[in-house]
Structure formats: C-alpha cells, structure tokens
Amino acid sequence: MGRNTRKRRTPLAAKVVAGAAALAVGGGGLVWANFHASAHEEGPAHHRTRSAAAQVATIDCPDVGQQLSGVPDRARGEVDSELATMDSQITEAYQRLATTRRAQAGDPQFVQNTILGPLKDRRKAIIDRIQLEIDRAGGRADDNLDQLAGCQGRPAEQPQNGDGQDGGGQDGGGQDGGQNQDDNGNGAAGPVADDFIDINDVEPNSRDSENGLAANGDGGSTGTFTTDCGVNENNLFNSDNLIAAPGVDNGAHHVHDYVGNQDNDAFSSDEDLANADTSCRNQGDRSTYYWPVLRLQDGTEEFDANELGGGAEGNVGRILKPAQAELKFVGNQQGDVVAMPKFLRIITGDAKSFTNGDANANSSWSCTGFEDRQVTDKYPLCPEGSQVVRTSNFQSCWDGQNIDSANHRDHMAFVQEDGGCPNGFQAIPQLQVRLVYDIPTPTVENGQVRNPYAVDSFPEQLHKPITDHNDFINVMDEDLMNEVVDCINSGEDCQ
Template sequence: MGRTNRKRRSTLANRAIAASAALALGGGGLLAANIYASAGEGKNSTQNAQTTAAGVATIKCPDVGQQLTDVPRGARAGVDKELAKLDQQVTEAYKRLADTRQAQAGDSSYVNNAILSPLKSKRTATIDRINNSIKRKGGKAPQGADQLAGCEGVPADQPAAGEGQGGNGQDQGQDNGQDQGQDQGNGQDQGQDQGNGGQDGNGPAAADFQDITQVQPTGGAKGVGPNGLPANGDSGSTGTFTTNCGTNENENRNSDNVIVAPGVSNGAQHQHDYVGNQDNDAFASDQDLAAADTSCQNQGDKSSYFWPVLRVQDGQDDIDANAPGGGQDGNVGTILQASEAQLKFVGNQKSDVVAMPTALRIITGDAKSFVNGLANANTNWSCTGFEDRQLTDKYPICPEGSSVVRTTNFQSCWDGQNIDSANHRTHVSFVQADGTCGNGFQAIPQLQVRLVYDVDAPQIQNGQVQNAFAVDSFPDQLHKPITDHNDFINFFDENTMNQVVDCINSGQDCQ
C-alpha cells in the first residue's frame, strides 16, 4: 500500500489524475501569462484593482474550514469532502484568472463577472451542503453563508504577508529584510513590476527572497504562537527524545492530506514528503496506519511526519510534471530531498508532559496563509551557520557553503480528550506567555522538525529571481514562503510513547 519507490509514486499519480480530472484545464501548462508581469503593468490605473487584469494577482476566499467548531463525528467525512471541493473551486477560478489576461485587459468587469461571481455561486451551494450535513447530525453550522461564499481579487501590490507580525522578535528581521531587498533592486514593487523567476508563472517572485547575512539576529526558531515562545526551557521537563526516520530515501510522496481531506485524492493540491509511516495517503484508516511499515529506526514509532516538498525551479520535469498536485497545480521543477531531517520531542518549561494519545493529529502552520493572514502561520526559514537569524515571510539566500534550513516547532498543549477537532486546530495549542498550558490543556511532548537542503542560492538580477526554489503550495498561494506547514499523526506504540515521556520528564536525552 505504501509508496516506497518512484514506480509506485507514478501509479498513485495516475490514480490521482483519474480522480481529479475535473481540475485539468486541457493539455497545456497551468498559466498562459506571467501573473506578476501582467499584474504590474498598470499599477497606477484608476480602475478598480479588484476587477482589472493589471491589479489582480490571485483570489482570496474566506477559509470555511477554520470557521467550523461544531461538526458531529457522523458529519465530518462528508464535510471534509465538501471543504476539498471549495479548494478545487478556488483553484479552478485561479487558473481561469491566469489564463484570461487578454480578456481581462479589454474588460474592466471581466474578473468580477466571469470569475468571482460564478465562484461565489458554486461556493454558496457547497457551503449550503456543509451546513445541511452539520445540522442533520445535530451540530451547529456557522452563520452567514453569503459572507463565507464571497471572494475577492488580491491586488499585486498588497503588503507582504509578514508585515506587522510581532511578539517574537520577527519584526526587526523582516523589516531589515524588506529594506535590504529594496536596496538591491528586488523589493516587493520592483519584483512584481518586472516579473519573477517562477518556472510556471505563479511564483515565487524576487521579493520572496532575502540575503540571510543582511538579517538581524532574531534568537533562533520560535515555537510559534501569539507569544512566540518555544515550549521547553531550563526548568520543568528538560529531556529530549530524538527519532531517526530518514530523509524520505523511499521517495514516498503524494498530494493527499488524510488529516484535512480524508478520502479525497489530491486533497492537498501539492506534494508532501512522508517519513515514518509508509502507508499515509488519503484513504488510510487508523487501522492501516497502525499496521504499516515505518522508515524510523525505532520500529515502535509508526508515526507519520509529512511536509510540502521543496523544489528548485530549474526547468526540469519531475515525475509529477503532468499530474494533479504537480504540474497541473503549478508545482514544477525538480523535487529536492532533504540532506537532514531531525525529528526531536522536547518538554515543557513549567511541568511534566503526558503521553500523546494514539492517532493524535497536529497541523502547524497554514498552507493558505498568504490569503488567510497570519493567525495560524508558523514558519522559520534560515541557513546553516545563521540559525540565530530566522525569516518568516522570505526564503533565505544562503552564502556559499551554507544550506537552507526549515524549522517547525509544533503545538505542545492538548485538550486531554480529542485526537482531532472540526477545524483540526482547537484540540491543541501553543504554550502561554508564562510557559504553561491554558484552558485546562495538558502539556505533551513538543515535536520539533529541522530540515536541511543543499541547494544553490538563487540570484536576483534586474528585479527577477533566477534559480529559484520554493515549497509546493495551493496554486492561488503563489508559492509564498509564509505558506510552509507541517503535519504529524502519532502512532508510537504504548511502550515507546512511555519511554518518550519518561526521558523528557527525567531530563534525559534519548533516541
């Protein structure tokens, strides 16, 4: 069942093509025009930026899934499939936006009339089905379907997603990065006016990259909630447990997400790397995952660890070039395998930790944060030798001899009851400012993931980025670094989980 080689991956890609044929828009590439180039041509136009080709870079829709707090278990499977349809509808509308630049240039009302209005109608019908499913099972549906259904065009010159972020030392680094980028001729406006190096036209842009040597120290990767604090410290439970699960040498990848879109092929619309559990796809049950093989050296750890792949946009086709989740969704170029993948669990500043329940699901970061905003964003980009300097809304340009680093620290407080929640977030949380868990939550081992990639540094020339790299993303997210995210499903066996807890609570460093 698990994908353990490229041949297996190809078979799954073919299955995804059949299951997601509705997403294909003919045999051509994703984009007919460079979005940022066309978006910048008429920036000073007096026409409405929401309805002109010159002003609209992508589409922003309310994230319905994050509004769902009362979905009865009997309704969740159906609701998750409808939520995946909402994602597909946005993708289809985004592709239409990208493919109709000429028509938009001649008609200032084209985007509203031909793209946003039909999208709202489709979303209204889908949200109605979600609400009805919830009500039939005794739950309470969110109010205001009209407000949730309506979408808007995002102008190309909107502020960078990371602006205004505070509370964790990130403002200084981001402000410095933005100023430095503008000095070098690759600021937000210039990069968008002059186009970008995105191989398929939907990003990344020059303004998405920052020379790490020009960033002020920020104190290292954060852990990251409203307070920006890591979970552990020099008191409380100070031990660690490290599990070695490899770097996905098996090339076990798919574009599913069994947490947010179970039963939906290509539910993520971008490829994930999987380490640990080898049977994670959209159709895997908890029983399947519990019985699966694992890439972890400790065979008591069958947990699933997965994150979006990193690609270099080198003009080369990878195995998924013509498949959903790959080229059909704007994710192009050679997939990079991490040179290091460190998976470490740490304790809590103030208390002992308790065992995670089997099948606990945790998502950290937000794959849609470019349009959703920063409420759930959790990104840390840096370079080896410079990890006291972290970027949140920029990809790092590392000096020679230094490698790209992605660091993710997960939520470490659990409600003590649920292995998941309707919006996949409210059953877990980050620690409070004083290091404790609020709302009666219990401290659990905090997963910290550190990924290292050996990749040539991008070059910024005349406001364009050459040799760009980027994480896979939903097409409408334009491959922004702020959309990085990470996923975990706990399938440690009971004895091994007890060992994790004992090591952490007793201050030992175990593996």
C-alpha cells in the same frame, strides 16, 4: 471518529490526469495574471503596497474550514469532503484567472463577472450543504457562514521583467499561450525576487517565541527524544492530506514528502496506519510526519510534471529531498508532559497564510551557521557553504479529550507566554522538525530571481514562504510513547 478505508486505485505518478494540458501555461504550470489594481490596495500586514503598474491578482477567499467548530463526529467526513471541493473551486478559479489575461485587459468587469461572481455562487451552494450536514448530524450550524461565500481578486507582489525596461509593462510577453515574462521564466506562479532575503540582512534574535518557536527552556521537563525516520529515501510522495481532507484524492493540491508511516494517503484508516511499515529506525514509531516538498525551479520535469498536485497546478521543478530531517520531541517549561493519545493529529502552520493572514503561520526559515536569524515570510539566500533550514515547532498543549477537531486546530494550543498551557489543556511532548537542504543559492538581479527554490503550495498561494506547514499523526506504540514521556520528564536525552 471513523476514517474512510477506500484505497487509492493508482499511485500519483501513474495517473493520467485529464485536462492537465489545459492548466499548463507558458511552458509549465500555472503562471501569474496581471491585474490593474489600486496602488493603495494592500495585502496582509507583512506585505508592502505595490505600484499600480505591476499588480498581479490572485484569488482571496475566506477559509470556511477555519471557522467551523462543533461539527458532530458523524458529519466530519462529509464536511471535510465539501471543504476539499471548495479548495478545488478556488484552484479552478485561479486557473481561469491565469489564462484570461487578454480578456481581463479588455474588460474591467471580466474578473468579477466571469470568475468571482460564479465562484461565490458555487461556494454558497457548498456552504448550504455543510450547514445541512451539521444540522442533520445533531449539531447547530453557524448561520453566518454564508458571509464567507464571496471571494476577491487582490494584488500580489510581482515585479515586471526588467522593471520598466523593454519587454516589461502590462503585456510584456505575457500573451495567452506564450512565455510569460512575469514568471521569471519559471512557468510558475512565483516565487518572485521579493520573496527572498539575504540571511545577513535578517536581524539576529529578531524572531520571538510566539507560536511555540522557542525551545522548551531550562525549567520544567528538560529531556528530549529524537526519532530517526530518514529523509524519504523510499520516495513516498502524494498530493493528499489525510488530516484535512480524508477520503479526497489530491486534497492538498501540492505534493508532500512523507517519512515514518509508509501507508499514508487520503484513504488510510487508523487501522492501516497501525499495521503499516515505517521508515523510522525504532520500529515502534509508525507515526506519519509529512510536509510540502521544496522544488528547485530549474526546468526539470519531475514524475508529476503533468499531474494534478504537481506541474498541472503550478508546482514545477526538481523535488529536493532534505539532506537532514531531524525529528525531536521536547518538554514543557512549567512541568511534566503527559503521553499523546494514539492517532492524535496536529497541523502546524497554514498552507493558506498568504490569503488567510499570518495568525496561524508557524514556519521559520534560516541557514546553517546563522540560525540565530529566523524569518517567516522570506526564503533565505545562504552564503557559500551554508544550507537552507526549515523549522516547525508544533503546538504542545492538548485538550485532553480529542484526537482531532472540526477545523483541525481547536483540540491543540500553543504554550502561553509563561510556557504553560491554557486552562483545560495538558502539556504533551512538543514535536520539533528541522529540515536541512543543499540548494544552489538563487540569483536575484534587476528585480528578477533565477532558478529559485520554492515550497509547494495551493496554486493561488503563489509559493509564498509563509505558507509552509507541517503535519503529524502519532502512531507510536504505547511502550514507546511512555519511553518518550519518561525521557523528557527525567531530563534525559534519548533516541
């Protein structure tokens, strides 16, 4: 499929974003909005019921993009652009939610009438356009997409300051425009104390091998190929997503670290990627490897403190580069692997897992020295001398035909329980990304967390650890890809 070749006019750090000040609340970024909700209302299965006295609403919208299939190639660009607009609508609705607490307290129908109702109408208009674009391109749009237009406000974990002590309660310092006591003093919509867990409280070997988190095993193709692409020493950051939102500035609404390919933004064509410089030691690897940055919410104003994608959308604090970024390709338990096609795109994990549910969640958090203990929906608190570890093991079964798909998932699959690929899919080298960080351990006391670290996220996803994700575009030259396959299939360890 074709790629938009229009280039970004100015880098993220240099842009002046109109309206950023209107998005900043309580000293930086978007803060949470209290929301009276039933004590029996629950989120996804991995969240517990919260008390009615300390509920917080976020915007929960069906993910239209995940429901799309069979979109003709020539409609993909238009559809991706429409989906990106839909993401922006959710961001704007969340911003409205986060800045109207007094109005919400005075009118129980305010959220529905002023935020969710208009949002549904705007989403319905976009869905209609998506259906029209698919039909015009010779496809057949799903008539049921209209059912995905409506969103809801739902509670999310948010302990009050002091948990009932003076200053807590529904309005504990959270008046419009003032410092909100519900944001742990971070000026950001999460994380909260309940998002963290002492690594010693995680059961060893409790994480099973679903979604490819197990290594390649002892059978089949047992070799490995490691590529060294650094830890983003070149400071390549942006809030684009070339895979999910090509041609859309700030399509991710959060900032990514990039290693490997050095010409990676929303407007990069396949030709741009093929001709770009690379940070990889092996110059035949121009692949792009990118993931949302981690930040330490310590009050630091980063270069993007007032930018969309950064502080203006609740991603605040000091960006933390990995101390190590290990990129390794491994084999398949059942047999040999075949070469990846050039420009194959893979997204693993789900940036919207907090509202989408955990079906596509594929992050794993741990600490060095404790990596037999893995957790998906909590950030680990590591003991002194131990470092935070993020792991993503990618889908490694390819449909043999497509470098991408309408929802950016259907052309790839995880291995089955026996380690083999589903019918019609071929085993390719599995990318495993292991990121290690030196992070001061946050302090959790009285239901509050101080100086937390958090993954960048869409504003309404509240910096939940389960939203961690990782992206890859294969831009290895043919000789190097053949070397990767040969090393893995022959059982060698190469780099």
